[in-house]
């Protein structure tokens with residue numbers, strides 16, 4: 106176990122040490138690197154509080170974490186090796202201690218968000234099919250449920266591959282098996298031969314979690330090649346803690362890559378998505394032309410601030426595994442309480458018991474009340490079918506009680 110709760114002092118020391126381990130634009134001769142620290146007129150480097158603020162210090166020093174640092178211990182940009190080492194440790198912490206990967210078996214990087222991490226996976230699998238099987242764009246499809254995030258459509262469009270959106274059952278929100286069989290058979294007839302399947306470790310609107318084995322079995326029955334990516338952008342920092350026995354991690358051989366978003370449940374600054382993939386796959390997204398970057402580039406985004414990795418690392422170390430588990434349990438308990446109140450009032454809803462999202466059937470609810478509490482609707486173009494409450498740390502029992510009173 107790499108992940109443990111650290112004291113504030115230990116966290117501060119480690120981050121300051123890491124920043125010191127980077128080359129300094131002030132004291133080292135750096136003549137050819139186009140990056141720099143932040144503008145000194147706007148961002149004070151000499152403010153007293155910075156000596157106690159490791160994240161802000163890293164932000165102001167502006168280390169560039171371009172590339173993928175887990176691929177080699179010393180091959181990527183050596184100017185910022187100090188903070189890059191924290192990113193490498195972070196990838197191990199999350200993939201091994203949260204997502205049950207074997208030691209050092211995962212590559213990855215801190216992506217700008219869940220959208221990029223999902224598209225990075227699709228990019229890698231598209232290139233894999235093209236390079237290993239001589240597939241053309243037209244022969245490749247990404248398959249996902251209709252409750253999936255729109256980044257799947259964005260990725261398919263950018264990568265010029267087919268997008269197969271599969272219906273879900275209205276009440277269970279699970280992929281409809283017959284629709285999946287039907288769409289795959291039709292795809293086969295159209296000449297599509299290679300597939301990637303996105304499985305949600307919680308959808309945005311419902312908190313529903315796809316059944317990996319059941320959906321994969323349909324591809325097996327039809328003898329269709331498929332690679333599986335998990336979208337844990339929303340659920341990645343809660344579901345593994347609320348449901349220890351889950352199948353949505355690297356202990357499951359069907360799972361090849363995973364997206365997480367620390368800027369959702371982990372409450373990190375924006376820009377803290379995570380892309381994780383088993384070793385041996387990152388090279389399918391190599392940009393060989395990135396010759397001026399030491400260690401080349403494998404990511405979509407290119408340059409990115411090392412402060413983002415530091416922020417995630419600091420949050421995880423502050424809470425430790427037990428602290429974070431308890432924090433997530435408190436949210437699940439509050440969601441349980443809210444659901445019991447809805448049951449008493451006969452209000453119908455969808456809820457995965459391991460998630461903190463409660464999505465109520467709009468039928469019978471006053472839309473204006475839902476809007477006034479800033480609930481999220483499944484559809485803003487017509488009459489919504491569902492309204493969602495997401496029980497995050499800012500959602501207090503009092504506000505839920507007031508909402509319940511107003512809808513009763």
Ligand SMILES: Cc1ncc(COP(=O)(O)O)c(C=O)c1O
Pocket residue numbers: 217218219220221223254256307308309336337338339366378
């Ligand atoms: C399930 C899921 N996947 C992907 C994303 C995209 O994440 P981002 O907005 O960080 O790009 C979201 C965002 O809401 C999401 O909920």
